[in-house]
Amino acid sequence: MLGLSKKDASLLITVAVLVALAPIFLNPFPENSALSQFNAGYPDLMQRFVIFGIFAIGFNILFGLTGYLSFGHAAFLGAGSYAGVWMLKLLTINVIPAILISTVVAGLFAILIGYISLRRSGIYFSILTLAFAQMSFALAASVLTPITGGETGLQTALNDPRILDGANEGGNIPAPNFFGLEMGDSLQVSFAGWLWTFNAGYYVSGIIMLISFYVAIRIFRSPFGIMLRAIKSNQQRLNYTGLNTRPYMLACFVISGMYAGLAGGLMVAMDPLAGAERMQWTASGEVVLMTILGGVGTLIGPVLGAGLIKYFENIFSKINSNLLHKWFSFLPDGLEDFVVTIIYPFIGKGWHLTLGLMFMGVIIFLPGGLVELGQRISRSLSKNKNDAAEHKPAE
Amino acid sequence: MGILDIKDVGKRFGGLQALSDVNLNVEENTCHAIIGPNGAGKSTLLNCLIGKLIPDSGSVMFDGQSVLGRTPYEINQLGISRVFQTPEIFGDLTVFENMMIPIFAKRDGAFALDAISDFMSHKDVVEQAENELEEMNMADKRHMHAASLSRGDKRRLEIGMCLSQQPRLLLLDEPTAGMARADTNNTIDLLKEIKEERDITIAIIEHDMHVVFSLADRITVLAQGTPLVEDVPEKIKGHPKVKEAYLGESA
Numbered sequence: 057m058l059g060l061s062k063k064d065a066s067l068l069i070t071v072a073v074l075v076a077l078a079p080i081f082l083n084p085f086p087e088n089s090a091l092s093q094f095n096a097g098y099p100d101l102m103q104r105f106v107i108f109g110i111f112a113i114g115f116n117i118l119f120g121l122t123g124y125l126s127f128g129h130a131a132f133l134g135a136g137s138y139a140g141v142w143m144l145k146l147l148t149i150n151v152i153p154a155i156l157i158s159t160v161v162a163g164l165f166a167i168l169i170g171y172i173s174l175r176r177s178g179i180y181f182s183i184l185t186l187a188f189a190q191m192s193f194a195l196a197a198s199v200l201t202p203i204t205g206g207e208t209g210l211q212t213a214l215n216d217p218r219i220l221d222g223a224n225e226g227g228n229i230p231a232p233n234f235f236g237l238e239m240g241d242s243l244q245v246s247f248a249g250w251l252w253t254f255n256a257g258y259y260v261s262g263i264i265m266l267i268s269f270y271v272a273i274r275i276f277r278s279p280f281g282i283m284l285r286a287i288k289s290n291q292q293r294l295n296y297t298g299l300n301t302r303p304y305m306l307a308c309f310v311i312s313g314m315y316a317g318l319a320g321g322l323m324v325a326m327d328p329l330a331g332a333e334r335m336q337w338t339a340s341g342e343v344v345l346m347t348i349l350g351g352v353g354t355l356i357g358p359v360l361g362a363g364l365i366k367y368f369e370n371i372f373s374k375i376n377s378n379l380l381h382k383w384f385s386f387l388p389d390g391l392e393d394f395v396v397t398i399i400y401p402f403i404g405k406g407w408h409l410t411l412g413l414m415f416m417g418v419i420i421f422l423p424g425g426l427v428e429l430g431q432r433i434s435r436s437l438s439k440n441k442n443d444a445a446e447h448k449p450a451e
Numbered sequence: 452m453g454i455l456d457i458k459d460v461g462k463r464f465g466g467l468q469a470l471s472d473v474n475l476n477v478e479e480n481t482c483h484a485i486i487g488p489n490g491a492g493k494s495t496l497l498n499c500l501i502g503k504l505i506p507d508s509g510s511v512m513f514d515g516q517s518v519l520g521r522t523p524y525e526i527n528q529l530g531i532s533r534v535f536q537t538p539e540i541f542g543d544l545t546v547f548e549n550m551m552i553p554i555f556a557k558r559d560g561a562f563a564l565d566a567i568s569d570f571m572s573h574k575d576v577v578e579q580a581e582n583e584l585e586e587m588n589m590a591d592k593r594h595m596h597a598a599s600l601s602r603g604d605k606r607r608l609e610i611g612m613c614l615s616q617q618p619r620l621l622l623l624d625e626p627t628a629g630m631a632r633a634d635t636n637n638t639i640d641l642l643k644e645i646k647e648e649r650d651i652t653i654a655i656i657e658h659d660m661h662v663v664f665s666l667a668d669r670i671t672v673l674a675q676g677t678p679l680v681e682d683v684p685e686k687i688k689g690h691p692k693v694k695e696a697y698l699g700e701s702a
C-alpha cells in the first residue's frame with residue numbers, strides 16, 4: 057500500500073486510526089467524574105500532541121538517522137511560526153499558504169544554519185546549533201521587533217491587509233480557517249455522561265501529521281535513509297566508499313528543519329500568535345527529550361514521546377495543593393500535610409522535576425524509550441503464551 | 452608507466468619520519484605486494500593513496516591523474532577501493548545493507564537525493580548485492596547486524612564491499628589477518644579468480660607469506676619508511692636484505 061511494506065503500512069494505518077479516534081479514547085472518564093481531569097481529549101491538548109509529534113518526527117530524521125544532535129531546532133519552529141503569522145496577516149487567513157510558507161522559510165533558514173554547523177560534528181555541532189538558536193531568539197526578542205513583535209510577540213490584527221480575503225466586514229479579527237472551516241470549530245457529542253469534542257483544527261493538524269509520518273517512513277526506507285544511517289555508523293567509511301557525506305547531511309538537516317517549520321506553522325494556524333520564547337533553548341531541549349523518551353531512531357517513538365510529555369505537562373501542571381489535600385484527606389491530618397509537602401514540588405510549576413526523573417528513569421532502564429518498553433512487554437507476553445502452549449499437552 | 456605511480460613520497464609525524472623517498476610503480480592488472488616489519492610505514496603509504504593523509508613531499512599519480520588534493524570520495528570515484536587493516540564496515544547496518552551501499556555509490560555517484568523510493572526496489576543493486584554475498588559465502592548472514600559478525604567475516608564483508616565496486620585499483624591492508632586458515636585460502640582463491648577475470652590492479656600489504664607468494668607478481672620490501680628492494684617473488688624469498696629487515700640489523 058502506498059509503496060510501503062506490509063509492516064510499515066499496518067503501522068501507518070494504526071496511527072491513522074488512533075489519530076481519528078483520539079477524541080474518544082483520550083476521554084476515558086465521564087465528564088463529571090472525579091477523574092475527568094485526567095482526560096486529554098480536548099482540542100487544545102490534542103492539537104499539541106500531533107503538532108509536537110511532527111516536530112519530533114522531523115527531529116528524529118536528523119538525530120535518529122545520522123546521530124547528529126541538534127540543540128537548536130526551536131529556531132526553525134520559531135521561524136516557521138513568524139512566517140506563518142505574516143502570511144495570515146498579509147495574504148489570507150486561510151491556513152494553507154501559512155503552513156506552506158512556514159515550511160519553506162524554515163527550510164531556507166536551515167540551509168544557512170546547517171551549512172555552517174555541519175562543518176563540525178559531535179558536541180561541536182550541537183554547540184553551534186545551540187548558539188545559532190540562541191542568537192535567533194535574542195534577535196527575535198530585540199532588534200528584529202518590527203518583524204517579530206519583540207517580547208509581546210506577533211499576532212493577527214483587525215487592520216491587517218490580507219490581500220486575498222477582500223475587505224473585512226465584521227468587527228472581529230477573522231479566525232484562521234481552512235477554506236471557511238474555522239480551526240476553532242468543534243462538533244461536540246455527549247453520550248451517556250461522556251463528552252467528545254471533534255475539532256476542525258485537530259483534524260487538519262492530524263491529517264498533516266499523518267502525511268509527515270508517511271513521508272518519514274519513506275525517507276527511512278529509501279537509499280537516502282540508508283546513507284544517513286551509514287553516516288551514523290561510520291562516516292569515514294562512507295567517504296572512502298565514494299560518497300560525499302556533506303550534501304547528505306545538509307539535505308537531512310534541511311528536511312528536519314522543514315518539519316520543525318511545518319510544526320511552527322501549524323501552531324500559529326491553530327492560534328495565530330508567535331513569540332520569541334518559541335525559539336528558546338528549552339524548546340530545543342524539549343524535542344530532544346521527546347525523541348529520546350519515545351525511542352531514538354524508531355518511526356513511532358518520537359510521536360509517542362511528544363504525546364507523553366505534552367500529556368504529563370498538562371496534567372501535572374494542573375494539579376495544585378488544594379487538589380492534593382482533597383486526594384489525601386483520608387489520611388490523618390499530620391500525615392496528610394506531610395504527604396502533600398513531599399509531593400508538592402513535583403506538581404504545578406514543578407512538573408519539570410517529574411519530567412527530569414522520568415527522563416533519568418528511561419535513560420537508565422529503557423535506553424530504547426517507550427518503543428523498547430512496548431517491545432519488552434510484547435515479547436514477554438508472547439513468551440508467556442508460548443509457555444502456556446508448551447505446558448498444555450502435559451496437563 | 453604503471454597505473455599507480457608513487458614518486459619521492461615522504462611523510463613525517465612529529466619527530467618520526469614514517470615515509471621517506473618512496474618510489475613505487477604498479478603495472479596495470481598486476482598484483483603488487485608490500486611487505487615489511489611492523490611500523491615500517493606500509494599502512495601510512497596506503498593512507499597517502501586514498502586521501503586519508505597528505506604526504507609532505509612527492510607525488511601520487513593514478514592513471515595519469517594526481518591523487519593528491521582530492522577528497523577521499525573523489526579518489527574512490529576514480530576507481531580506488533581500500534580494505535583497511537582493522538575492518539571498517541557499517542556495524543549498525545545489516546550485512547545486506549552494507550553490501551548495497553558501495554553499489555549505490557558506484558551506480559549513482561557521490562551524491563544522489565533519492566529519499567522516496569524503497570531501497571529494496573532497486574532490483575539491479577539488490578541483485579548485485581546478492582551475487583556478491585553469494586561469492587563471499589555470506590548469503591546466509593545477510594540479515595545479521597554487521598557488528599555481530601566474527602572478525603574474519605567482517606573482513607570478508609569488507610573485501611566483498613570493495614570488490615562490488617569493481618575498482619580498477621584495489622588496496623588491501625592485511626586482508627587475511629584474523630581469518631581462519633580455510634577462510635584465508637578461500638580469500639586467496641577469490642582474489643586470484645578476480646584477478647584473472649576482471650581488469651583489476653591489486654596492491655596488498657600482508658604478513659602471511661603464503662598469501663603473498665600465492666598472489667603477488669612483484670614484491671616491495673619496506674623498512675623504516677623506505678623501499679629496500681623490489682623484485683619478483685622468487686628473488687625476494689632468499690634475498691639477504693629482506694632477512695636483515697625482518698630479523699634486525701644484527702642478523
Ligand SMILES: Nc1ncnc2c1ncn2[C@@H]1O[C@H](COP(=O)(O)OP(=O)(O)OP(=O)(O)O)[C@@H](O)[C@H]1O
Pocket residue numbers: 464467469487488489490491492493494495496536
Ligand atoms: N597518524 C599517525 N600519527 C602519528 N604517528 C603515526 C600515525 N600513523 C602511523 N604512525 C606511526 O608511523 C609508523 C608507521 O606506521 P604504519 O601504521 O604505517 O606501519 P605498518 O607498516 O602498517 O605497521 P603494521 O605492520 O604494524 O601495520 C609507526 O611508527 C606508527 O606509530
Ligand SMILES: [Mg+2]
Pocket residue numbers: 493494495536624
Ligand atoms: Mg599497518
